[in-house]
Amino acid sequence: MNVERPQTRIQKRNREAILDAALGVFSTEGFRGATLDQIASEAGLSKPNVLYYFASKEAIYTELLSHLLDTWLDPLRELDPAGDPIDEIVSYVLRKFEMSRAFPRESRLFANEIVQGAPRIIDQIEGPLKELVDEKAALIEAWQKAGRLAALDARHLIFSIWATTQHYADFDAQVRGILKPTDDEHLTAASEFLTSFYRRALTPSPD
Template sequence: MTRLDQPVVLTRIQKKNIARISEAALSVFSAHGFRGSTVDQIAREADLSKPNLLYYFPSKEAIHAHLVSSLMETWLDPLRDLDPEGEPLDEILTYVRRKLQMSRDHPRESRLFAHEIIQGAPNVLDLLTTDLRDLVEDKVSVIAGWMAAGQLAPSHPHHLIFSIWALTQHYADFDVQVRAVLGDPDADPFPEAETYLTTLFTRLLRPGE
């Protein structure tokens, strides 16, 4: 069988096993980080033999790189969708809500990405300094234009985006802490979080507030 780094047409079974390995790796890496995870753990989680797993990916590094790189596309979609022709405050608030929704619906992905960044981004540093930076600069230009036109209150566009990332992804990356402090491990913090963050960013950005 040709490995994944060579052009191949994958069979249905191959696609199924790759998806199975990716799902297992997401669970293992998000729980233990890259350094704390092993191929054996991923194989057990995927209910595959280690040789079968290595038939698709030659190493733990290859699995992690494949997973993180593929997740980056999904992770950046909400920022890509910020529309320069839209109503500025609505566009920002929609971005906040979508990022919070991703933390609610995809907490493992958020924690995986956090682990990657904490470790120095060995698998995605090139993407951070090229694709991500270019996308952020494009949206910073849009936001700065809105502020210059008086459609949003003045603020620092880069740090606005950073604060949105921090305040939304916190609910995934620190889920246990959030629920412990709230005093109910079964409570859903996201409805109140959305209300709070909507109010916070509205007050920050609405002209004349």
């Protein structure tokens, strides 16, 4: 029985450098446009050195996507059935927005994969992701039946949250081209807008 040896500090550092470099290259060039030579150059390593850690470009890409999808779902998992429904969903919106703000490369990488038809993660989308969305949609519907939320299609509500929050990462050039911000003040304005927008949309109409 083979026992996998623990990685040395240098090996861990090199793997992290490769993954970080690949994230930048893939998020800019997409899977098809990215090359191992580009990744090696960005990581400050030789191409053979990269291939020592990963068997192929696809192996690097698949590992990035696997970790990313799991991280991306954490905010949705945190919806608390015991919490106030509007507060819980608005908090989810803001967590998703902050993730897009803090990890724009990751958001663009995920968007590129979806645009291509999600060939490398379709099993995860149709499996664990669908199961989680179904679970949280059922929670939202229970809150709606109790009169604690406006009657909105739960799954389309979740889709809208993904769209409105990730837009600021995936279409950053468009947003900045229109708004011409001097820094990141537009992101503060966006956070305030999303909070107000979803609070109003989620609040039940008075009888």
